[in-house]
Amino acid sequence: MQVSTGKSILNGIAIGPLRIYKKAETQTKQTSSLSPEEEWARFEEAKEKAQEQLAGLYDKALDEVGEDNAAIFEIHQMMLDDDDYLEAIKGIIDTQGATAEYATETTGENFSAAFAAMEDEYMRARATDVKDISRRVVNILTGQGDAAMQDDKPAILVADDLTPSETVQLDKSKLLGFITRYGSSNSHTAILARTMNIPALIGVDFDDSWDGQLAVLDGYNHCVYIDPAQELLTAMEEKRKADLKQESLLQGLKKKPNVTLDGREIKVYANIGNTSDVGLVLQNDAQGIGLFRSEFIYLESEDFPTEEQQFLIYKRVVETMAGKKVIIRTLDIGADKQAGYFDLAKEENPALGYRAIRICLTRKEIFKTQLRAILRASAFGTVSIMFPMIISLREVRDAKELLEECRAELKKQGIAFGEVEIGIMIETPAAVMIAEELAEEVQFFSLGTNDLTQYTLAIDRQNPKLDNFYDPHHPAVLRMIRHTVEAGHRHGCWVGICGELGADQKLTETFLRMGLDELSVSPAAILPLRKLIRSIDLSKAPET
Amino acid sequence: MKQFTYTITDPVGVHARPAGLLAKAAKGLDSTVTITKADGSKSAAATKLMALMGMGIKTGETVTVTVEGGDEEANAAAMEQFFKENL
Numbered sequence: 001m002q003v004s005t006g007k008s009i010l011n012g013i014a015i016g017p018l019r020i021y022k023k024a025e026t027q028t029k030q031t032s033s034l035s036p037e038e039e040w041a042r043f044e045e046a047k048e049k050a051q052e053q054l055a056g057l058y059d060k061a062l063d064e065v066g067e068d069n070a071a072i073f074e075i076h077q078m079m080l081d082d083d084d085y086l087e088a089i090k091g092i093i094d095t096q097g098a099t100a101e102y103a104t105e106t107t108g109e110n111f112s113a114a115f116a117a118m119e120d121e122y123m124r125a126r127a128t129d130v131k132d133i134s135r136r137v138v139n140i141l142t143g144q145g146d147a148a149m150q151d152d153k154p155a156i157l158v159a160d161d162l163t164p165s166e167t168v169q170l171d172k173s174k175l176l177g178f179i180t181r182y183g184s185s186n187s188h189t190a191i192l193a194r195t196m197n198i199p200a201l202i203g204v205d206f207d208d209s210w211d212g213q214l215a216v217l218d219g220y221n222h223c224v225y226i227d228p229a230q231e232l233l234t235a236m237e238e239k240r241k242a243d244l245k246q247e248s249l250l251q252g253l254k255k256k257p258n259v260t261l262d263g264r265e266i267k268v269y270a271n272i273g274n275t276s277d278v279g280l281v282l283q284n285d286a287q288g289i290g291l292f293r294s295e296f297i298y299l300e301s302e303d304f305p306t307e308e309q310q311f312l313i314y315k316r317v318v319e320t321m322a323g324k325k326v327i328i329r330t331l332d333i334g335a336d337k338q339a340g341y342f343d344l345a346k347e348e349n350p351a352l353g354y355r356a357i358r359i360c361l362t363r364k365e366i367f368k369t370q371l372r373a374i375l376r377a378s379a380f381g382t383v384s385i386m387f388p389m390i391i392s393l394r395e396v397r398d399a400k401e402l403l404e405e406c407r408a409e410l411k412k413q414g415i416a417f418g419e420v421e422i423g424i425m426i427e428t429p430a431a432v433m434i435a436e437e438l439a440e441e442v443q444f445f446s447l448g449t450n451d452l453t454q455y456t457l458a459i460d461r462q463n464p465k466l467d468n469f470y471d472p473h474h475p476a477v478l479r480m481i482r483h484t485v486e487a488g489h490r491h492g493c494w495v496g497i498c499g500e501l502g503a504d505q506k507l508t509e510t511f512l513r514m515g516l517d518e519l520s521v522s523p524a525a526i527l528p529l530r531k532l533i534r535s536i537d538l539s540k541a542p543e544t
Numbered sequence: 545m546k547q548f549t550y551t552i553t554d555p556v557g558v559h560a561r562p563a564g565l566l567a568k569a570a571k572g573l574d575s576t577v578t579i580t581k582a583d584g585s586k587s588a589a590a591t592k593l594m595a596l597m598g599m600g601i602k603t604g605e606t607v608t609v610t611v612e613g614g615d616e617e618a619n620a621a622a623m624e625q626f627f628k629e630n631l
Binding site for chain 1: 554557559561564567568592593595604
């Protein structure tokens with residue numbers, strides 16, 4: 001038995017033979033024995049076929065992963081009809097007496113190199129697209145196909161890297177999982193894999209001897225076992241069976257509303273801490289993102305992230321959610337979340353210290369960079385902004401004023417932005433007490449129950465000695481929540497929970513009775529919560 | 545010849561999708577449509593998708609759109625409408 005590790009992009013287990021996927025080796029003949037006219041006719045025929053394939057892929061992707069993720073194949077079709085691209089191919093055929101496949105391959109490389117040399121990050125990424133369309137045509141011309149999955153038996157695919165079109169094209173009934181040497185967990189391919197619910201590992205070093213061997217891909221533990229020992233195999237098979245059972249139970253709940261037996265509806269959104277979680281959000285059928293923890297962008301960065309960097313991240317999430325609500329919480333750094341370049345001084349009491357909105361309102365340029373990036377992303381879907389750690393009306397008004405400044409600047413520069421809903425986190429007892437006034441300023445409240453509990457009970461949750469004193473269901477916390485919901489509703493705010501308590505199934509019925517409008521939980525908790533909500537009957541007296 | 549200038553508001557600039565739509569729209573016209581950067585450094589025929597993308601036009605940049613031949617009046621108006629709606 002051999003074990004190799006990588007980075008898992010989906011918690012799941014796949015068991016089966018490994019198959020190494022080799023991209024069709026394009027041994028293209030350079031010189032043609034046909035006339036240039038005949039070669040051009042061959043090219044045109046292959047191009048026609050490629051267009052048909054792309055149209056098919058677009059439909060397939062549309063069906064499986066939604067319009068925004070499918071758009072890439074529409075762009076491929078347009079690129080394949082580009083005049084300059086076609087002229088370059090024709091030029092090589094005519095002047096060099098070359099084969100259509102040689103001309104296509106060379107042109108693809110030339111165009112791809114031109115894109116790869118561009119300044120703009122977005123345009124550099126288009127180099128892969130030009131290569132992808134060129135390879136498609138060459139494969140048709142040479143009769144070489146995607147050899148990997150033509151074999152009849154299901155397998156775990158092993159490859160250096162997979163392009164989005166390869167990922168979508170793979171026959172899923174035969175694809176148990178995949179393993180790649182390269183690629184990032186944020187790549188388009190990784191998002192597709194998550195959306196399609198295929199266990200996958202990236203960053204795995206493999207060699208040719210793996211081909212055909214039995215293996216277990218363990219997505220939970222980020223590793224793959226080659227030629228697994230019998231005990232391990234048996235244990236993994238059981239785990240996989242349990243997963244499948246759970247999965248089919250939960251899959252039946254997809255597309256079903258979060259509604260109680262007596263008809264009360266509540267929104268169930270997802271919390272995310274990175275763009276790579278978006279696939280999970282879609283896969284678990286969340287109605288939106290209730291908490292996008294933007295600080296990961298700062299924590300993963302060596303220096304202050306620029307407006308452009310942030311904008312591209314927000315835009316990707318907003319576009320992938322395709323019109324569903326995305327609530328972005330502005331920077332919540334400080335306390336236990338530190339980034340060196342912020343140069344924050346050490347504090348005696350970090351949880352009560354210089355953090356979140358307090359940093360943002362004193363270092364306004366950092367804050368405005370983020371607000372501008374969020375506003376720009378709002379042109380691509382439905383975006384809400386949420387300010388953390390609020391204790392006073394003045395903070396909300398100041399934050400809104402800065403947001404207004406950003407809007408005015410963007411407008412003056414002619415940069416598009418959309419309507420943005422504004423809300424705040426309710427996570428301090430102070431905010432609960434003045435909820436009535438705060439509700440006049442914003443459109444929604446989201447209860448951050450982790451901090452609210454810590455501040456209300458004066459208990460540091462990191463300290464294990466306090467476990468005996470800690471009660472997450474303390475009546476003081478529950479009354480705070482009730483008070484917030486009532487105050488919010490009186491002034492037309494919707495109220496949700498985005499802390500851990502939101503996924504606490506012992507409280508789901510209580511929350512429904514309190515009138516909460518939304519629960520935002522980790523993606524994996526969505527479908528179990530939906531199941532519970534659908535079994536609750538509020539018309540019956542509560543069990544006490 | 546008819547000309548107008550336009551400032552790109554699309555946050556990503558002239559990226560693949562609108563460039564593709566522009567090429568498609570321009571192909572349907574009986575005029576030659578040319579896009580030129582404000583500083584005159586780069587220009588491309590509006591029918592050429594990859595050349596348009598290769599110009600790397602960013603948000604906030606101003607371009608000049610030139611319409612020549614055919615029904616210039618109507619085609620320039622159509623192009624202006626297209627830019628407003630898509631870019």
